[in-house]
Amino acid sequence: MRIPLIAGNWKMNKSVTEARSFIEAVQGKLPAADVVETAIAAPALFLQTMLDANRDQVLRVAAETCYYEDEGAYTGETSPKALHEMGIPYTIVGHSERRRYFNETDDVINRKVLAVLRNGMTPIVCCDETMGRRESGEKIHWVVNQVSAALKGVSLEDAAKIVVAYEPSWAIGSGTSASSDQAEEGCYLIRQTLADIYSDEVANGVRVLYGGSVKPDNIAGLMKRDNVDGVLAGGSSLDEHSFIQLANYQN
Ligand code: PEP
DSSP, rough: OOEEEEEEOOOOOOOHHHHHHHHHHHOOOOOOTSSSEEEEOOGGGHHHHHHHOOOTOOOOEEEEEEOOSSSOOTTTOOHHHHHHHHHEEEEEEHHHHHHHSOOOOHHHHHHHHHHHHHHEEEEEEEEEEOOOOHHOOOOHHHHHHHHHHTTTOOOHEEEEEETEEEEHHHHHTTTTOHHHHHHHHHHHHHHHHHHTTTTTHHHSSSSEEEEOOOOOHHHHHTTSSTOOOOESSSSSGGSSSHHHHHHHHTO
């Protein structure tokens, strides 16, 4: 059984003080992690404060990105080795904003996936899709290529541990989510790709999330779909009440 994963991505928002009060506010209000797992990916400079405030340890405190080398002369970068040492279980890799604004290529994303796995963490591998590609019918090819490129050299054993997020960039930050049919179609395509590269067993074990304008009032419809195992929410994860509602979508 795939345990649902409700993950937030704060991007470059909040201060350290705001991050601490969010964590304090969600204590005791999230579902047990073996029923619905919850995570918030935050800027690296907040992570220790969030871990310290996370007394009940139900929420997973996650990173938004990291570098692909463990250490060295890479000014300003975040070490995956140090993240693991802090106790960070998940790192987002390949978000469309990293691809667009920081020129992360498929090769860079692949190296980051390998680095996260090598350091004992789970990558949440994002796979985007632009409206142009959807309309031109290139969608399938594009999504399959991104998943295959990100997982190059990842063993079957490691592939079974990853999380993949289908994040159409036309839905991110737009206020309008993909329909549940579109989300299901994208997540199914990713699962099929994993089955083709690895095996049905791996594909059936991996959690595939949908991301793009998920809100408390549309999450239930998305989560009903067979291949949508969770969500990656940006804007609606910033407010603690809204995140608590997302996490408790089953109630
Ligand atoms: C995201 O950035 O991953 C995202 C899904 O953002 P939003 O929920 O705000 O569309």
